[in-house]
Amino acid sequence: MNGLSNGMKITARIGMVNYINTAPLYEVWRQSVRRADWRITEAPPSVLNRMLHENELDLGFVSSQEYALHPGEYRIMSDLSISSTGPVGSVFLFSELPIAGLDEQLVLLSPQSQTSVSLVKIILEEFHQVHPRYRSGLASELGQDAERPAAVLAIGDEALRLAVEARYPHRLDLGEAWQERTGLPFVFAVWAVRENFCREEPDTVFAIYQELHRCLREGKARLPEISAIVAKRVPMDEAACYRYLQRIEYDLGNEKQEALRRFFEYLIKRGEVPASALPLKVCGKQ
CATH class of the missing domain: 3.40.190.10 (Periplasmic binding protein-like II)
Structure with missing residues (x-):
């Protein structure tokens, strides 16, 4: 400041x-x-x-x-x-499962951007008719005693780090998914x-x-x-x-x-x- x-x-x-x-x-x-x-x-x-x-x-x-x-x-x-x-490169849903497999599974949502939280819900629920369970939190702060989420929403620098680490077999770029459905940025x-x-x-x-x-x-x-x-x-x-x-x-x-x-x-x-x-x-x- x-x-x-x-x-x-x-x-x-x-x-x-x-x-x-x-x-x-x-x-x-x-x-x-x-x-x-x-x-x-x-x-x-x-x-x-x-x-x-x-x-x-x-x-x-x-x-x-x-x-x-x-x-x-x-x-x-x-x-x-x-x-x-199209692809933004720093707002991703990283997942252990394909999108269709996330119904009723736990998805961890970054608390850092409400826009991205709402966007991923629109993509999952409106575009793919998938209805997971949600919890707010950062992937970097998951405790050993917490239920492991099937997917995590990460934004900004955290998303860039997870993309570099490539620890999740599936990832969905939210900007790309939005454009594919709407034709818009x-x-x-x-x-x-x-x-x-x-x-x-x-x-x-x-x-x-x-x-x-x-x-x-x-x-x-x-x-x-x-x-x-x-x-x-x-x-x-x-x-x-x-x-x-x-x-x-x-x-x-x-x-x-x-x-x-x-x-x-x-x-x-x-x-x-x-x-x-x-x-x-x-x-x-x-």
């Missing part, structure tokens, strides 16, 4: 996910943005979701479903996301801005928007260098990290917005979010 050294008033509280998939943006941000009045909090999506909802942040990268859960509280910052068209995370902050601080929102896009442009141009920096976190091969980051998409154009709407329609039908999640609300004068 970035603090203040001179007593300057904080004008924006920003939530950042520090997974490898944000590195093309966030590595450049950390190196080049020098705004003591913008306070950064690094955390997994689930923590940022809670903080934004509880007004501990003004804006941040959060799970797409967080916006849909509280649509009256937020607006979506335009043309920014974490998304993929999938949007895992959006930049959500609290409604009152968007309304009261439009100049600050626009300044942050500009910096985010500048960092993203520079990060994409420096992708081999950034891949070399972050690959050791997993650890994974630098070339594999580069190929992975090339697949991650950061825009929120018309097709991505249609993909969000389709996802929210499933969530509304399943009773997981209110019908007011639609239509989408975009923030700003950008």
